[in-house]
Amino acid sequence: MKFCLVVGTRPQIIKSQPIVREILTHGGKLSIVHTGQHYDYEMSKMFFEELKIREPDINLAVKPRSSANQLAQIIMKLENPLRKLNPDVVLVPGDTRSALGAALCANRLGIKVAHIESGARSMEFDMEEEVNRRIIDHCSNILFAPTPWCRKNLQKESVLGDIHFSGDTMYDVFIKFKNMLDLNKPSNSKSVIMTIHRKDNIEDISKITKIIQLAKKISSKGYDVIFPIHPHTAKKIKSFGINLDGINIIEPVKYSEMLQLLSNAKMLLTDSGGLQKESYWLNTPCVTLRKSTEWVETFEGGHNVLVPKLTNSSFDLILRKLSNKKVKKQKNIKHFGNGMAAKKIVSILLK
Template identity: 60%
Template sequence: MKACLIVGTRPQIIKSQPIINEFKKRRIKLFVIHTGQHYDYKMSKSFFDELEIPNPDYNLGISKGSSGKQLGEIISKLELHLKKINPDVVIVPGDTRSALGGALAANSLGIPIAHIESGARSYDPKMEEETNRRLIDHMSSYLFAPTPNCLKNLKSESVLGKISLSGDTMYDVFLQYKKILKLTNKKENFILMTIHRRENILNKKKISGIISTAKKLSQHGHDVVFPIHPHTKKQIKSYGLSLTGIKVINPLKYSEILKMISNSSLLITDSGGLQKEAFWLNTRCVTIRENTEWIETLKSKNNQLLTKITPNDYKKIEKILGKKFSSYKTKLFGNGNASKKIVSILFKQF
């Protein structure tokens, strides 16, 4: 068996770590291709270093630009590399532009696709990620659902590939680092905030409202720590918005973000992955989106959606801080062995 794994962003690198390790343990050849979608060191290479993942075999170094330009460049460059490697299967984790480009390139060459984190649905067609994951799922020969709800979604859509309930590989690596870091879950009086989605940062009114809410929370005694994404920083600067009153820091390593989520009294985010990590760490979460693909996190009430930004949102958030919620107990995301299941299934096929 010879496989090829496509990554390009922070979440993809994290959820791929246990897959890469499992291939290494079994001495099965795995080529790793990094598209270069996250070109900033803090957003990409530092995760390879910290998670002790070998450097990618190839880095496409795609150019900055529009989503269409990037996608086209990913596909054309990947086709050249995949022809040389000639893998039995191409593995694409998640729902990024890199994942879609990897699936389209493999499909054009007739190479079977294995989709990690298959079946997640927000039912929001405006989200690029929603379109990406639906297209990938319907191209894939092997679909690995991280939760029972994702499995249900795939069955309802009558996808053509083989569906397996694998568990979440991101949960695999989370459990590993929770133990390494000895996370105590002792809450401190600060709020962690991360914002990077286009629907938030490319809308001046929305990002202004989010910043205003963060400032009001800070004024009411809740320190707001904001690890700022490079593109978010660029947009905020272009709008001439001030971040005075908010503690702005550089992007964090994986271990650092886990510690911050574990110790924070609240996470404000628009990230899918961080919603899950807050859920696993029993940290309250406010998700600034109209919907979420991880409905499992909503049931215990520790994750709540904030669909519109209004001047009084800081009051809503303060109420959330004062409420109790049910701790995460059930193993909705597997038992930490998702990567073993996935590699075992693929190994039997090839």
């Protein structure tokens, strides 16, 4: 059986790692296409190497233009490679521009589409990823839901493809690395991890200014605010002339390094989807700087809270969470499967 995996961003690479391994274990033929959506290809390369995934067979090298322009590039540049490869199924992980472009292109060519991590919903119409994943789900032949809630969303929307609850392939990767790294949370942690990259946060000068001010306030209370800064975020902050003094700025880190930072942290401040899950699995309290999340499972026990607007009361809430000496253990981590999602996905595809 011939598979084609299309990726373009670091989270997609992480989600795909156990699937790549499982396909090759079963003797499947696999082609990997990198769209180049992540404009710093060397950063993506770092993840391929760490996760022991071979170099992509094809790099479309799309240009970092507007979202519509880049989506059009992905669809046009992917058409001929897909015709030549003629796979039995195109694997589309996540909800990125690359995922949408691949799903639409394969669908138009009459090639079956399998959506990995389908059914996630934030109900934010103005969020690009939300629109992407809804369209992908409705043009996919096979849909793999990472949680029961995601499966329920797909059933409510009456998608045309076959729905399967598989568990989360990111949880597969997490379990492997957690055991390998022997992650244990220190009792006296004073670090706070912050990651910001979403368009509505970084392109609004008022929002990003308030987020940086929040980080500085937390720092003034004796916490080490560690900010692995995304290149695009750094560029925007610089263009706005925002001072980052008092915040521990570091370069983007490898997957294993991020898990170690999260495991050692007192709290995570983020607008990322994947990191909300990883902080939940590591039992590190999370504050999500968004008005909604697609991972409602992480709300359990007050582990994750949404902060859509930064006010004095928001800061007070964060300080209260930081002062909590005991964090409730998650009860239903199995929402995300048993760490064998890739085995289930590949088994279903081979059948």
